[in-house]
Amino acid sequence: MKKLLLSLVLLISFLGNSQILDPVKWKTKVVQKSDTEFELVMDATIDDEWHMYSQFTPDGGALPSVFEYKNTKGNYTLVGKTKESPYKKVFNDIFEVDEYYFAKTAQFKQVIKVTNPKLKEVKVYVEYQACKEQCIQQDKTFTFKLPEIKATEKGEEVIKEEPKEEIVPTEIASNDIDSTSIKTEKVTETKATTETNKTEVSNEPVEEEKKGLWSIFVLAFLGGFAALLTPCVFPMIPMTVSFFTKQSKTKAIGIRNAIIYGFSIIVIYLLLGILVSLIFGADALNALSTNVWFNIIFFVLLIVFAASFLGAFEIMLPNKWANKVDSQADRGGLLGIFFMALALAIVSFSCTGPIVGTLLVQAAAGGSQIGPIVGMFGFSLAIALPFALFAAFPGWMNSLPKSGGWLNTVKVSLGFLELALAFKFLSNADLVLQAHWLEREVFLAIWIVIFGAWAVYLFGKITLPHDSPLSHISVGRLFLALLVSIFTVYLIPGLWGAPLKLISGFPPPMTYSESPNGVGYKNQGIVGATATLPEHAHFSEHGIVAFHDYDKGLAYAKEVGKPVLLDFTGYACVNCRKMEQNVWSKPEILPLLKDEFVLISLYVDAKEELPKEEQYVSPETGKEIVTVGNKWSDFQITRYKNNAQPYYIILDDNGKDLTEQVGYTPDVEEYQAWLDKGLKAFKK
The missing domain is CATH 2.60.40.1250 (Thiol:disulfide interchange protein DsbD, N-terminal domain)
Incomplete structure (x- = not known):
């Protein structure tokens, strides 16, 4: 009964898969x-x-x-x-x-x-x-x-x-x-x-877009809070509070002025976000993530920001701007309060500028036209709230820590983060160019060195230009040093193929690396390694020997007397990768693929151009067959009346089908039963 049900399932699968999908x-x-x-x-x-x-x-x-x-x-x-x-x-x-x-x-x-x-x-x-x-x-x-x-x-x-x-x-x-x-x-x-x-x-409901905007807002808010703890901004809090307490005749007026001041800060940064959105427009923002020159420019920009935070130089706006704005702030009234907020933005630019620039770059590269606006709202809200609250309730000032060397530590820490983030944009450019200069291992090595150096700095073993003499480190700094050290150690196994899910999306994918299966993978479970690799064959997923040419693979199958597992696949096929990672890797499947079958994987999206003498017009579809991918796609359509991937067929060593075809089959038992059925048919 069980065999009958399995046969029905496979028959239905065959009928469902034998069709041209459009x-x-x-x-x-x-x-x-x-x-x-x-x-x-x-x-x-x-x-x-x-x-x-x-x-x-x-x-x-x-x-x-x-x-x-x-x-x-x-x-x-x-x-x-x-x-x-x-x-x-x-x-x-x-x-x-x-x-x-x-x-x-x-x-x-x-x-x-x-x-x-x-x-x-x-x-x-x-x-x-x-x-x-x-x-x-x-x-x-x-x-x-x-x-x-x-x-x-x-x-x-x-x-x-x-x-x-x-x-x-x-x-x-x-x-x-x-x-x-x-x-x-x-x-x-x-x-x-x-x-x-x-x-x-x-x-x-575009949930991912909403999540993206929420992520931008949260990161921008955290960036604003970090900017608040820099040497350019933090000391401004008591000065601002002192101004409002002296100028406001009553507590109610003080609270009102404080709210206007906070609102003015938000308006100033929102205008900056709106300006970026209007200058670039939606189409340009969409293209940022894949544009080589944009990504290279952003990389250079973030390197400059990082160098500034680490103490190489200060990025400052002209002093005359601050002087003019400050003179307008003396007017008093609503306009005076607005110019006070503008003076804060200009005076603190050497600390906030790199953070604002980074946030705008990140938000713009996300492709959403309102991303920069959302980012500036989150950043300005984090800056404005403390200023407004302390101005409204000056008694809270007593709970603030005193200014000191810890402010520069925050600034330097932001510099290390800017430096690490810069290489994400260089990686984007490298991926688009397919230059393979910054593959996954190199990217991770750079991050390991950057975060390792940050940890050493936090432990007090490195001193940078604007650091105060350090006789001991605080408990808070120690905890941060330990956290950064843990993260650095977490990155190291990524060099050997660990997925590193905490930072997924930042380093290049595993497929874009010197060792797609991890460093030293070929020596694990493969006897003889390259010495036993047949001519024209390659090591595929999990060390399986595979051919990428049908005729050469079939000739080898005839030579060794094994059946063929014909695999129509694609480099950009998600479920092909799922089958390889989640099904082929299982202990009940992997030995079969390594020992009992000759795997022929035909990539229908391969872009290599065929020699001129091998190019032709398909009699089945009328399409011009120009690339290797065109050839295998046409082979699949012509022979099996199917154009979907993944698509699997078991053949004998003469190229005759032994079983029905199957597509995406995530059930390991079902896939194993199908393989066993093909093996039995071959041995008969």
């Missing part, structure tokens, strides 16, 4: 903006539970959507970049990176300026990845039919009418299809449609 359906249209400018609009409808990915999703995770505009030379130019509707942001703990994705709907727009009046059509090649329990690599070519270039009512959507038999349906089922809009509407109607799409996306 979870993203497209509609396109052209909107004429002026005599020579047109907007190409591509609307995607995404099946439930499926996601497709933004153009800006960071490297190291899912594949971003890519738009390639054909026949541009001498015909038209692109006006700006391809714009897209709002996306969701979520951290992927398999790839250890943030991913930006669309659910249910997505819209992409590109404005073009036509320079060739005879231009009749524009072709756009779109390549994207869609994922659910499985991932598929998709590409489509859209053909936008342009009307004759002539003056029309500005803003009217114009589509050249086509014969009815050429009208493209709303849902596009093929992998490569020419599509065009099929109706003419006024721009008011088009705008309404677009707004509806955007409303559908933005009205969904």
Whole structure:
């Protein structure tokens, strides 16, 4: 009975997996903006539970959507970049990176300026990845039919009418299809449609975006509190309190003035956040996380901030600014209180400037246009509350610690944190360039040295320029030194492949390292290591010998007389990595894969270009097969009528299927039973 049930499960799995999936359906249209400018609009409808990915999703995770505009030379130019509707942001703990994705709907727009009046059509090649329990690599070519270039009512959507038999349906089922809009509407109607799409996306509860803004607020608030404990800000508290107690005739007036003072501090920093958002705009902020030059500039900027905090120099605004603002503060009244708050911001800039700069960089790199505003609100709130409260209740001043050398210790500690954070931005640039200069091991080594040096400093073994003589360390400083030391020791196993979940997302992912399986991994459980590695083979996950070429792997299987485990996979396939980490690693599965099968892993998203003589047009799909990934994807579609990954088949050494195919199978017992069934079929 149990075998019967298992057979039914596998049969259902086979039937469910033997199909070409197309979870993203497209509609396109052209909107004429002026005599020579047109907007190409591509609307995607995404099946439930499926996601497709933004153009800006960071490297190291899912594949971003890519738009390639054909026949541009001498015909038209692109006006700006391809714009897209709002996306969701979520951290992927398999790839250890943030991913930006669309659910249910997505819209992409590109404005073009036509320079060739005879231009009749524009072709756009779109390549994207869609994922659910499985991932598929998709590409489509859209053909936008342009009307004759002539003056029309500005803003009217114009589509050249086509014969009815050429009208493209709303849902596009093929992998490569020419599509065009099929109706003419006024721009008011088009705008309404677009707004509806955007409303559908933005009205969904985007929990990750909310969490991101909350994280920015909390970190900014903590940054403001840290700034409060620096030598430039902390001594200002008693001076401010003294001013309000002397100038306010009654306690009520004192409390009112204190509230206005705190509110003025918030307004000043909020204006700075708004300015950053307006200067960059939403599109630029979205691009920050993957733009090489932005990340390199941020790296240099944070190094400068760190050097300032460590005592190399002071970053100060011109003294004449402070003098002018201070003279305005003497006016009194509401305006005078505001200028007092502005004077505080200018005078304390040498301590607050690096923190504010870092917060703005972090918030902007998050991609949200309101991120810098939220960050400045959190920072200013932390600064304003103590000033306002102590000014309103001066008696509380007695509970404050006295100024002293500990203030510089706080400042130096912030310098070490700035230095560590700087390398995150350099790592981002390296990941985008795929230069492999700052791989995971190097990044962790840098952090270990930085945090180790910070711990030594806190123990009093290193003295920096502005430190006071130290006869002993306080209990609080000792506790902080111990905490930093513990964190430093925690980082060390990361060099040997430990996941380091506390800082996941900061170092490069495990796949971007000198030893993807950890230092010395190949010597663990692999007898003979490279000496026994067959020609054309590689060590895959967990030391499994794998081939990345079907013919070479099959030839080896015939040579050694073993069955083949054919694995259609992808570098950016999340559930492929889950199967490898959570199923293949099990003691009941791993020996089978190492000893009983020849593993052939075919990566359908491999970008290496095939030699010219090996490139062809697929008779099944009509697509041009140019890359290695194209070749294996076409092989999967042609032979198995399936385009999803992961996808597994057991073959004999002649390439004949021995079992039904299975996809993502997280149940270890079910996967083991499937492997055993294939082994039995081979031995027969």
